[in-house]
Structure formats: C-alpha cells, structure tokens
Amino acid sequence: MTTFTSTEIQLIRRPQGWPVAEDFRTAVVDHPALQPGEVRVRNEFISVDPYMRGRMNDTRSYVAPYPLGEAIKGGAVGRVVESASEELPVGTAVLHQHGWMDGVQAHADTFRAVPEIPGLPLSLRLHILGMTGLTAYVGLTAVAGLKEGDTVFVSGAAGAVGSAVGQIAKLLGAGRVIGSAGSAEKVTLLTEKYGYDAAFNYKDGNVRELLAAAAPEGIDVYFDNVGGDHLEAALDAFNDGGRAALCGAISAYNTTDRVTGPDNMANLITRGLRLQGFTLGSYLHLGQEFSERMNGWFADGKIAFDETVVDGIENTVDAFLDMMRGANTGKMLVRV
Amino acid sequence: MTTFTSTEIQLIRRPQGWPVAEDFRTAVVDHPALQPGEVRVRNEFISVDPYMRGRMNDTRSYVAPYPLGEAIKGGAVGRVVESASEELPVGTAVLHQHGWMDGVQAHADTFRAVPEIPGLPLSLRLHILGMTGLTAYVGLTAVAGLKEGDTVFVSGAAGAVGSAVGQIAKLLGAGRVIGSAGSAEKVTLLTEKYGYDAAFNYKDGNVRELLAAAAPEGIDVYFDNVGGDHLEAALDAFNDGGRAALCGAISAYNTTDRVTGPDNMANLITRGLRLQGFTLGSYLHLGQEFSERMNGWFADGKIAFDETVVDGIENTVDAFLDMMRGANTGKMLVRV
Known part of the structure; x- marks a missing residue:
C-alpha cells in the first residue's frame, strides 16, 4: 500500500x-x-x-x-x-x-x-469554461434579462467574471458595453481584448462622473461585482426599466465599518428599476445551455481570457x- | 351664456x-x-x-x-x-x-x-376602486410575484395603498401578512379591519427588531411605501428569494439631507433578493383584470376602507x- x-x-x-x-x-x-x-x-x-x-x-x-x-x-x-x-x-x-x-x-x-x-x-x-463563465452568462441572461441593443455596464470588468461578461454581452447582442477597472493597463485590456466599447479607471475620479461620461445615453443593464460607489453610479445612469444583476460587492467584503447603501435608491421607483441579487447555486440548471454556447464561441476563437x-x-x-x-x-x- | x-x-x-x-x-x-x-x-x-x-x-x-x-x-x-x-x-x-x-x-x-x-x-x-387599489394589486402580483403562502410585510399599512395591500394579499392567498403604521389606533385597524395577521407601531422602537419579532420565520414579499429604516429592516427579514415591490419612500420625500441607502444591500446577493421599483404608468394594462377582481371582492363585502x-x-x-x-x-x- x-x-x-x-x-x-x-x-x-x-x-x-x-x-x-x-x-x-x-x-x-x-x-x-x-x-x-x-x-x-x-x-x-x-x-x-x-x-x-x-x-x-x-x-x-x-x-x-x-x-x-x-x-x-x-x-x-x-x-x-x-x-x-x-x-x-x-x-x-x-x-x-x-x-x-x-x-x-x-x-x-x-x-x-x-x-x-x-x-x-x-x-x-x-x-471561462466553468463557474466563472456560467456566472457571467446567467447574470446577463436569467438575472438581468439582457435584450438586444441594451447598453451594459460592468464593474470589476478585468476580473475573472467581468472579463467574461463583456464578451458574452456582445455575443448576445448588447449594444454598447462599458467596463470599469482599477488600472490603466486593465482599462486598455478591456477595450483591446475583452470586447468593451468603452472603459474607465475608477481611480481616476468620481465614479458617477466617469460613468456618465462613458455612457452619455444611459445604461440598461448593470452587472455589479463591486457594489458601493459603482452601484450608486449605476443607479444614476440607469434608463427607465434598467436592470442590475448583483453578483458581488467586493468593495465591502473586508471592511469592519458600517457600510451605507446607495443615496439614490429613490431612482428604483421613479425609473422602474430592478436590482436582483444572485448566487450561482440557483441557476445551475442553465449549465448545459451555457456549455453548449460557450463551447461554440470558444471553438470559434471568440473568447479571450487571462x-x-x-x-x-x-x-x-x-x-x-x-x-x-x-x-x-x-x-x-x-x-x- | x-x-x-x-x-x-x-x-x-x-x-x-x-x-x-x-x-x-x-x-x-x-x-x-x-x-x-x-x-x-x-x-x-x-x-x-x-x-x-x-x-x-x-x-x-x-x-x-x-x-x-x-x-x-x-x-x-x-x-x-x-x-x-x-x-x-x-x-x-x-x-x-x-x-x-x-x-x-x-x-x-x-x-x-x-x-x-x-x-x-x-x-x-x-x-380602493381606482388608482390606489390598482397600485396595491399590481405591486403584489406583477411586481412582487406574490405566491400562495408567502409571508408579506407592508409599510405604511394604514394608508390608502397599504390598507388595500393587506386585504388583497390575503384574498390572493398570502400566508401571514404583517403591517407597520405610526400609531396604536392604526395598528388596531390593521388587524381588526384590514386583514393583517400582525402589526406594529414603528414609533415603538427599532424597526428591525419590531419586524423580526412580528415575523419570526422571515418574510417573502415586502410592499414598501416608506423606504429608509423599513426597507433596511425588510432586507434583514427576507427569506432566500424574497421580493420587494418598491412603491414609495415617503420617509425621504421632504428631507433636504443626503439620504443613505440600506446598510445591508449585501443580503441581496447572499439571499438572492429582488428589489423592483414601480410606478403605475407601466402597469395600466392590468386595470381591466384588477377591476374585474376588485369589483367581485367589493360586491362580496370583502373589502374594507377608510x-x-x-x-x-x-x-x-x-x-x-x-x-x-x-x-x-x-x-x-x-x-x-
């Protein structure tokens, strides 16, 4: 033995x-x-x-x-x-x-x-071929209800999930896709490798203003990996009927301070917005559908990753x- | 002339x-x-x-x-x-x-x-036979997706919309229905006239604690007329998969201070919660369905109002x- x-x-x-x-x-x-x-x-x-x-x-x-x-x-x-x-x-x-x-x-x-x-x-x-890719896919489809032509904003866009979200959104027919990340190098990757139409470094200033400049006609879908000021900025940028898939809130995971929520929750009512939190466990039934589509995209060379x-x-x-x-x-x- | x-x-x-x-x-x-x-x-x-x-x-x-x-x-x-x-x-x-x-x-x-x-x-x-009743009906049905047996919490429950929400929820098959209001007299009305199973006066203490005591097994649906501490309390009380219909936030309408959002937005992710804001304009197509049902309930003497x-x-x-x-x-x- x-x-x-x-x-x-x-x-x-x-x-x-x-x-x-x-x-x-x-x-x-x-x-x-x-x-x-x-x-x-x-x-x-x-x-x-x-x-x-x-x-x-x-x-x-x-x-x-x-x-x-x-x-x-x-x-x-x-x-x-x-x-x-x-x-x-x-x-x-x-x-x-x-x-x-x-x-x-x-x-x-x-x-x-x-x-x-x-x-x-x-x-x-x-x-990309596992839980991370599936998270990006179900967040956009089943959670946010992505529709053709939607403008999509993704925070943490150069991370494992975020880098998949931008590409999948474009493959599913999104219009403009906008990402935020925390360095100039990552911002370059977003637009040059991950299919984002526009991107900004959230450390360059106020996220509300950076997003408003990147999305002058507003956003329809927000894929949230960050929470905090990013969610607040998205609530301001949302067009009527906007939908957020809340996947993560990494900005708050390691703080011991009391975290306050967005100061503009009232926009949910006046613009008819939806915030839907999710974890993958509730969406595993979409794994087969995801694998078939992702394998096809991957084989066609349409998916980049790092x-x-x-x-x-x-x-x-x-x-x-x-x-x-x-x-x-x-x-x-x-x-x- | x-x-x-x-x-x-x-x-x-x-x-x-x-x-x-x-x-x-x-x-x-x-x-x-x-x-x-x-x-x-x-x-x-x-x-x-x-x-x-x-x-x-x-x-x-x-x-x-x-x-x-x-x-x-x-x-x-x-x-x-x-x-x-x-x-x-x-x-x-x-x-x-x-x-x-x-x-x-x-x-x-x-x-x-x-x-x-x-x-x-x-x-x-x-x-009750107009916009207010319709608001209560669409908030529960189309917005919150009320299911038979759900525990429902309603803030501002003695108001025009709230007094209708409790009764309609029960008629639609809700399990326990809990309301909050701002006086002992209103609280009595909630349970004795408007069909609420439990009620509390939010001025009696901390809303989180009052709601937790009234809903020891958690809530599934929240109909929000108030916002602020009520929404925060609901986010803490939600069972997995809970859904909020955000109809109003009267707590914030007349303040000039910066309003901060709930301190427990992270619950949206971990419990798979949904917050859906709405205004009636997007749901007027349900007016006919509402009128037919409400007229029936009303004729049967099942609807109280003040x-x-x-x-x-x-x-x-x-x-x-x-x-x-x-x-x-x-x-x-x-x-x-």
Missing part, C-alpha cells in the same frame, strides 16, 4: 476585516488506506474567489460558513493518481470542490471528470488577498 | 424640504365660453397623493415636473354641470386628472364617465401635508 500525504490551508479564526496570516494554518494530512470507491487526486490548479470571503464569516448566507479547523472549500482541478473506482481511472482530469489543498483523497462521487482541450491547461475549467497564476500551495492566502485587492487580471489561480 | 368660475391651487415655487404655504397660490379662473366638445365639471373630491411631492421637484422622473404657475395635476371626481358634448351629458359622474381645483372646463376627452354605486360616494374611484376627508379647496395644501405626516387613516381626500 502506498502512502498519500497532502498539504491544505485551514481556516482557524474568523477574519475581522482583511484576513491576516493568523486566521489560517497550513496542515499536512496523512491519508488512510484507499477504500473501495475512493480516488487520490493531485491538484494542478486551485481557485481563489471573492465569495470565499463571505463564507469565512459566521453569518447567515446561502451557504454555511466555513467550519473552523477545516480546509477552505472551493473549486480545484487535478488528476487522479491512484484509484479504487472504475469511473475515474488513474490519469483522469477532474474538477472538484475540495478546495485549498495540493492533493485530496475522497469518494469518486465528489469529483467530475472533465474533457481535456489539447494545448490548454485544465485551469480553464475553473473560469490568468494570473501564483505558484505554490503555501501562497494561497496571499493569492486570495491579492485577488481581493485587484492585483489580478482575469482569473486568479494557484498552481500547485 | 352662463359664466363659469373655478378656484385652483397652483404651484409657484419649488419646495425645499417640507412644502410651505408660500410655494403655492390660490387662483380664481374665469373660463371662456364653452366650445363644442367641452364640458364644465364641478369637483366633489380631490385626491392628494405622496407621488405629487416628487413632481413638485425639478428632477428627472417618469413624469415631467409640475410646471410653475399651473394647478397641481392629479386625480379628482366630479359631475358634469354644463355640456357641449354628447358623450358626457349634464349630471354624468366623471373621473379626471385635472387636479387641485373645485371646477374645470375642458374637452370631454379628458374625463372618464364612471358608474355610480348606490349609497357610496364617488370618492371610491380615487382609491377615508380621511378635509373640507374646502382652500385646505388642499394642508391636507397634502397632513397626509405626508401620516395624519390620515386610509385615503386622504379633499371634499369640495
């Missing part, structure tokens, strides 16, 4: 504000003998995502808080290195939700085999924090 | 905060000779409504601001006293939008004949201000 050891990052204390090193611990796990039905997987890439910050808090949410003393759960891709399951022979590429660890031993049911695309890394299953890769399981917490500070372009990943 | 004179209340200055007497003027109008197609109408009741405050401002909205120097437009009911139109003979009861005046001369096209209900005043066309009546066109501004301060129970009206 071979031994199997893995290193994982556990949450040991609930962060107050920005997480710090002391909120986590690195643990080495010696796994017991492989049981029938189980497999051992060596991860290749681990996903760090904004939603994970919410799960570190002990507050009511759509999913339970992360338990203290356990590894942070989340998306990862890897390869089966030892198998006691006929479904997943050694060598199979798999996607799973076991999270922040370099290897995992568990029942084959907890892994999903994914087809490999020649010349491309497995990591795409963690973003990855910001950090090496080493030991750097996972730093990668997570860097992502929340906006250090990434496209998807932030840890390569194991 | 007979002469026809009317008294009207005109807006002459845009109010800052709470309107004051100097923002209005009373004008006596001598009307010219009646032209073919025109009628002269003596009003019986004039409506004063919260939305009128918004139209007194010079800000972008779903309808144009009231022009300065003209009478305040709005709902009124009266009777034709002189007619040069075959459609509207003398004596016809009519509903119209000419507004704050004791009489009006205009083309017959601008009036709608309404059937009279024996023993009941024409004023019902200005509330009117708070102020006499005299010269008291219209005071009636309007009293209504915004919550002095009314049910519909606030001016009897001419």
Whole structure:
C-alpha cells in the first residue's frame, strides 16, 4: 500500500476585516488506506474567489460558513493518481470542490471528470469554461434579462467574471458595453481584448462622473461585482426599466465599518428599476445551455481570457488577498 | 351664456424640504365660453397623493415636473354641470386628472364617465376602486410575484395603498401578512379591519427588531411605501428569494439631507433578493383584470376602507401635508 500525504490551508479564526496570516494554518494530512470507491487526486490548479470571503464569516448566507479547523472549500482541478473506482481511472482530469489543498483523497462521487482541450491547461475549467463563465452568462441572461441593443455596464470588468461578461454581452447582442477597472493597463485590456466599447479607471475620479461620461445615453443593464460607489453610479445612469444583476460587492467584503447603501435608491421607483441579487447555486440548471454556447464561441476563437497564476500551495492566502485587492487580471489561480 | 368660475391651487415655487404655504397660490379662473366638445365639471373630491411631492421637484422622473404657475395635476371626481358634448351629458359622474381645483372646463376627452354605486360616494374611484387599489394589486402580483403562502410585510399599512395591500394579499392567498403604521389606533385597524395577521407601531422602537419579532420565520414579499429604516429592516427579514415591490419612500420625500441607502444591500446577493421599483404608468394594462377582481371582492363585502376627508379647496395644501405626516387613516381626500 502506498502512502498519500497532502498539504491544505485551514481556516482557524474568523477574519475581522482583511484576513491576516493568523486566521489560517497550513496542515499536512496523512491519508488512510484507499477504500473501495475512493480516488487520490493531485491538484494542478486551485481557485481563489471573492465569495470565499463571505463564507469565512459566521453569518447567515446561502451557504454555511466555513467550519473552523477545516480546509477552505472551493473549486480545484487535478488528476487522479491512484484509484479504487472504475469511473475515474488513474490519469483522469477532474474538477472538484475540495478546495485549498495540493492533493485530496475522497469518494469518486465528489469529483467530475472533465474533457481535456489539447494545448490548454485544465485551469480553464475553473473560469471561462466553468463557474466563472456560467456566472457571467446567467447574470446577463436569467438575472438581468439582457435584450438586444441594451447598453451594459460592468464593474470589476478585468476580473475573472467581468472579463467574461463583456464578451458574452456582445455575443448576445448588447449594444454598447462599458467596463470599469482599477488600472490603466486593465482599462486598455478591456477595450483591446475583452470586447468593451468603452472603459474607465475608477481611480481616476468620481465614479458617477466617469460613468456618465462613458455612457452619455444611459445604461440598461448593470452587472455589479463591486457594489458601493459603482452601484450608486449605476443607479444614476440607469434608463427607465434598467436592470442590475448583483453578483458581488467586493468593495465591502473586508471592511469592519458600517457600510451605507446607495443615496439614490429613490431612482428604483421613479425609473422602474430592478436590482436582483444572485448566487450561482440557483441557476445551475442553465449549465448545459451555457456549455453548449460557450463551447461554440470558444471553438470559434471568440473568447479571450487571462490568468494570473501564483505558484505554490503555501501562497494561497496571499493569492486570495491579492485577488481581493485587484492585483489580478482575469482569473486568479494557484498552481500547485 | 352662463359664466363659469373655478378656484385652483397652483404651484409657484419649488419646495425645499417640507412644502410651505408660500410655494403655492390660490387662483380664481374665469373660463371662456364653452366650445363644442367641452364640458364644465364641478369637483366633489380631490385626491392628494405622496407621488405629487416628487413632481413638485425639478428632477428627472417618469413624469415631467409640475410646471410653475399651473394647478397641481392629479386625480379628482366630479359631475358634469354644463355640456357641449354628447358623450358626457349634464349630471354624468366623471373621473379626471385635472387636479387641485373645485371646477374645470375642458374637452370631454379628458374625463372618464364612471358608474355610480348606490349609497357610496364617488370618492371610491380615487382609491380602493381606482388608482390606489390598482397600485396595491399590481405591486403584489406583477411586481412582487406574490405566491400562495408567502409571508408579506407592508409599510405604511394604514394608508390608502397599504390598507388595500393587506386585504388583497390575503384574498390572493398570502400566508401571514404583517403591517407597520405610526400609531396604536392604526395598528388596531390593521388587524381588526384590514386583514393583517400582525402589526406594529414603528414609533415603538427599532424597526428591525419590531419586524423580526412580528415575523419570526422571515418574510417573502415586502410592499414598501416608506423606504429608509423599513426597507433596511425588510432586507434583514427576507427569506432566500424574497421580493420587494418598491412603491414609495415617503420617509425621504421632504428631507433636504443626503439620504443613505440600506446598510445591508449585501443580503441581496447572499439571499438572492429582488428589489423592483414601480410606478403605475407601466402597469395600466392590468386595470381591466384588477377591476374585474376588485369589483367581485367589493360586491362580496370583502373589502374594507377608510377615508380621511378635509373640507374646502382652500385646505388642499394642508391636507397634502397632513397626509405626508401620516395624519390620515386610509385615503386622504379633499371634499369640495
């Protein structure tokens, strides 16, 4: 019998504000003998995502808080290195939700085999061909009700979700698509790579004024990854009947101050606006539809993407924090 | 040829905060000779409504601001006293939008004949059988998507719209219906007359705590007439998938301070909530459906209502201000 050891990052204390090193611990796990039905997987890439910050808090949410003393759960891709399951022979590429660890031993049911695309890394299953792409797609379609010709505004537009939103919006028939990001380099990427018609650096001034200048005829759809001043700016820019898909509010995830909402909520009434929050769990039934369309777009070369890769399981917490500070372009990943 | 004179209340200055007497003027109008197609109408009741405050401002909205120097437009009911139109003979009861005046001369096209209900005043066309009732109905159905068994929370529940919302919600199959109002007397009316299962006086303490106590299992639908702390409390009380119909925000209509939004907008994302603002103009196509159902409920004695009546066109501004301060129970009206 071979031994199997893995290193994982556990949450040991609930962060107050920005997480710090002391909120986590690195643990080495010696796994017991492989049981029938189980497999051992060596991860290749681990996903760090904004939603994970919410799960570190002990507050009511759509999913339970992360338990203290356990590894942070989340998306990862890897390869089966030892198998006691006929479904997943050694060598199979798999996607799973076991999270922040370099290897995992568990029942084959907890892994999903994914087809490999020649010349491309497995990591795409963690973003453009996976949950991130699906988030962009359902936010635009089922949540915001995108219509042909709509002007769309996307905040956090150079991030993993945002970079997909702009491209998918254009492919679905949006008119003008406007994005915001936090550096001049990202703004250039938005218009030159991700299909945005206009973009601005939100650090250049007042977001309300920057958006008004970029969208002189108003916006119809807002895909919100940021919240705060971006949501407020969108409420001012909305045309009558505007719709927001609220996907994230990264501006508020790490503050301990009381966050106040938009000062212009009254626009919801006078302009007949809709704000719809969402998490992917309610829209997984659209996964098949998304995959068919995305695979087609991808095969036609219509989808661009970026990855910001950090090496080493030991750097996972730093990668997570860097992502929340906006250090990434496209998807932030840890390569194991 | 007979002469026809009317008294009207005109807006002459845009109010800052709470309107004051100097923002209005009373004008006596001598009307010219009646032209073919025109009628002269003596009003019986004039409506004063919260939305009128918004139209007194010079800000972008779903309808144009009231022009300065003209009478305040709005709902009124009266009777034709002189007619040069075959459609509207003398004596016809009519509903119209000419507004704050004791009489009006205009083309017959601008009036709608309404059937009279024996023993009941024409004023019902200005509330439970009119726009107010329709507002309650479309807010619950088309806007909030009320489902059988839903727990519903209504703010401003003893007002014209709110008193209709509770009853209609129960008739449409809601489970528990909870209302808030601003006095012990109103709270009693909510549960004893308007069909509410539970009610609280929002002046008794913190709205969040009062609502949490009244809705220990959470709410599914919120019909908002108030905004501010009520909307914030609702966002905390919402079950997953909750939906708010935002109809009014009377708490903010007369403030000149910067209003901040709810401090818990993040709940929209984590619980998959929807906030949908609306004004009646987008839902007038549901008027026929509403009338059929409401007429049936009304004939079956299932609809209770109240009117708070102020006499005299010269008291219209005071009636309007009293209504915004919550002095009314049910519909606030001016009897001419």
